Amino acid sequence: MSVIHKKRFEEIRKSLTVIGPREMNFLKVELLFYEVLDIAKNYGIGESNVLLGQLRQLDRDQYTKAKAPTAKSRQREINIRHFISGLKNILSNP
Secondary structure (H helix, E strand, O other), X not given: OOHHHHHHHHXXXXXXXXXXXXXXXXXXXXXXXXXXXXXXXXXXOOOOOHHHXXXXXXXXXXXXXXXXXXXXXXXXXXXXXXXXXXXXXXXHOO
């Protein structure tokens, strides 16, 4: 992993903390998630790319829940918080 990408991951991790789990800010979180996916794909799309595997797992588990509409915005914000937490964990150990 290049130094530039590690630095960008740290910036994204800090941005996620500032943005927070509010429903109205979820689009910003999604854009950062897709940026991380693009960076991870630069290192290959095979099984040897552990970072990409972790992001795909996060996509299947947390992102799908965070994206889904819920009856109460509070529940959606909890799902968004879990997604952000998972993404920050991945970014802290690339």
